[in-house]
Amino acid sequence: MSAQKTEVAVGGVVLAVAIGFMAYVSQTTGFSSQSTGYPLTASFRSLEGVVVGTDVRLAGVKIGSVTDIELNPQTFRADATISVSNGIELPDDTAILIASEGLLGGTFVEVLPGGSPFNLEPGAEIEDTQGAVSLISLLLKFVTGSGDEG
Secondary structure: OHHHHHHHHHHHHHHHHHHHHHHHHHHHOOOOOOOOEEEEEEEEOOOOOOOOOOEEEEOOEEEEEEEEEEEEOOOOEEEEEEEEEOOOOOEOOOEEEEEEOOOOOOEEEEEEOOOOOOEOOOOOEEOEEEOOOOHHHHHHHHHHOOOOOO
């Protein structure tokens, strides 16, 4: 009888840890229902490393995420839709770029606010964009010495 009580107790602890882990994962990855915000769009030459769910950051603080990515067949550019948290108003001359956390780090979308007194409306397009820079092409330029020498 004592062995059954021990097994039930261990099973309960394992179940509680699993539920706690799932709650932690849902909060840290943004799957929780608290992600309310307004959409903005941007068109990039390259979205290398960016997927749906990638963080959108301002001054290193997460303010939203990428909600949709698709190829524009007319311009051959990658169109991205991002969701920015309510309460964060971005000037209409805001720039957006693809940044890396380091050599081995992940990719995120960085927002650089401008100085305009007018703000972007929900659904507006951020026109000042900078696509991802390929680390491989930079390394090749360095190794082969094919950079601009002035």
